[in-house]
Amino acid sequence: MSKNSTPPTAAANRAVREYLPFDDDADFAQAERGLIGTEDHLTVTDGGGGPVWDLDQWAFLTGDAPDTVNPSLWRQARLNAIHGLFRVTEGVYQVRGYDLSVMSVIEGDTGYLVVDPLISAETAAAAMALVRKHLGDRPVVAVIHTHSHVDHYGGVRGVVDKADVDAGRVRIVAPHGFFEHAISENVMAGTAMSRRSSYMYGNLLPKDPTGAVGGGLGKGTSAGSIGLLTPTDVIRETGETLTIDGVEIVFQDTPGAEAPAEFCFYLPRYKALCMAEIATHTLHNCYTLRGAEVRNALLWSKYLGQAVELFCDEAEVVFASHHWPTWGNAEVREYLITQRDLYRYIHDETLRLANHGYTSEEIAELVRLPDSLAKQFANRGYYGTLSHNVKAQYQLYLGWFDGNPANLEPLPPVETATRRVAYMGGADAVFERARADFERGEYRWVAQVVNDVVFADPDNAAARELQADTLEQLGYQAESGPWRNFYLSAAQELRHGVRQLPTPVTASADTIRGMSLEMYLDYLAIRLNGPAAANEMLRFDATFTDLDTTYALVVANGVLNYTEGGHTAGAGDPAADATLTLTRAALDDVTLGVATFDEQVEKGEITIDGDGAAFTRFLGLLDTFEFWFDIVTP
Structure with a gap:
């Protein structure tokens, strides 16, 4: 449930009205012209x-x-x-x-x-x-x-x-x-x-x-x-x-x-x-x-x-x-x-x-x-x-580093927050001061300090509510549409949790099918779970019959590399564990969820010669990305 503006927020917005020339309505005439x-x-x-x-x-x-x-x-x-x-x-x-x-x-x-x-x-x-x-x-x-x-x-x-x-x-x-x-x-x-x-x-x-x-x-x-x-x-x-x-x-x-x-x-x-x-x-x-x-x-x-x-x-x-x-x-x-x-x-x-x-x-x-x-x-x-x-x-x-070595390798957010709250005397002590600062309209500071309590103890209902109230007032004051939306979206999620609505799909069918093969393989490399793949050594050839090309894929050291041209066994290059023969369209259908990899194999759209289990193991190393991850809580 959204709340009303506070007196400090009303005063901040009045100051904007007094500063800018709101009597100038030329933009309205231009926006309606024609x-x-x-x-x-x-x-x-x-x-x-x-x-x-x-x-x-x-x-x-x-x-x-x-x-x-x-x-x-x-x-x-x-x-x-x-x-x-x-x-x-x-x-x-x-x-x-x-x-x-x-x-x-x-x-x-x-x-x-x-x-x-x-x-x-x-x-x-x-x-x-x-x-x-x-x-x-x-x-x-x-x-x-x-x-x-x-x-x-x-x-x-x-x-x-x-x-x-x-x-x-x-x-x-x-x-x-x-x-x-x-x-x-x-x-x-x-x-x-x-x-x-x-x-x-x-x-x-x-x-x-x-x-x-x-x-x-x-x-x-x-x-x-x-x-x-x-x-x-x-x-x-x-x-x-x-x-x-x-x-x-x-x-x-x-x-x-x-x-x-x-x-x-x-x-x-x-x-x-x-x-x-x-x-x-x-x-x-x-x-x-x-x-x-x-x-x-x-x-x-x-x-x-x-x-x-x-x-x-x-x-x-x-x-x-x-x-x-x-x-x-x-x-x-x-x-x-x-x-x-x-x-x-x-x-x-x-x-x-x-x-x-x-x-x-x-x-x-x-x-x-x-x-x-x-x-x-x-x-x-x-x-x-x-x-x-x-x-x-x-x-x-100059990048993210401000030159102060104290900021070169800070502790991660949750550990930083937990220790900082302890240094400040615990959550109750933080709340006592933060609520007083909230009443004074010092919302930027309250957002910083109560964020520590939320990250130190994300189940602390009082901390979530005070943080939501604070971000809401910052949103009411924001002149930027995105800033307002960020503040108010965060307040909503602090109060009600993450709402998993239908997911927008920017990686649409046209986008996936429009990717060059190299871009697709780079994306595949991003999905490889590096720690899980750290001790793997896997080699595959992928021959695309419609493109008349073969790529050698190698998983080693927790990364996926690829080169055009297959493995050349006997010339100092170890043989591939398995060879895939497929079309780019068959690969795109798997990526877009039109068909699973196993279904494409069953239909003969993709064939595997060699160690099929090795390729199955490779597929198990690829992450999928959950859209509705947490933002304002750890």
């Missing part, structure tokens, strides 16, 4: 009638912010709830509010070019139906994926058929590295990322003023089927152009900032600039709380500066794959320049203070944006935050 049509009740279901997307659940987002929500985040949540089909400019349209991301549609001479088709096939199909209802039933001639995050490619099968791609009737355009990064991010650490994403996007929270109000970048994530199609056109450098269905597209290559593979593009015909996710109406993540590679804010800033130089002499509108456009040449230039300087300031101040000897945590407390940046709503931390972006830049250059 509306062509929408649905009265926007709900999307899958083939079995299960819920995929329901915008009606956000209907409570009206009026002024309650004390349980940071007023700046409430404002952003209301903006993100504006939905429908919008005209950006002649020939360029957007469907907003149908998923976390925005789907843009460009009119060509004969058909549509679809940009970033959302997360799920179901929401993308619903968005495309709205387009055809109002703009006409024209074929999709191209899909443009601006980058390698799932909310920009997952719904591709909702707008095009793979057969049309294979036949050359539809082009799939993506940046170099897109396919590899799209797969690796969703498979190699996919379980951990997805579990943390359930916190980040508030998937487990009620949608109300004491629960989730949105993700800052959008309302939330859809829960439909995820697809991935191989690009037909790969963009490799800035200045490269394509003409598709009569529309000239000029690309800017921007890898290593918001995504490892990404581009922006300009449409000279329409004087429209698409900034993908390099410029949005929020401070973005230089490190995402779900977990990912740290992003370089300096590089990010330079890409924004380059976009100003390349396109802002002409551009009359800038749009992106989240949020609403900005119109007017002068306004476009100002918007991109302030975003440029935002990321540059974060990068440079972090390094300046690091070179004075400050640590990551200290720098996060010291860095504050100048008012010229901080009072721009597009620069507020609705998604990323100043605090964790500063820490990301420190990590990028």
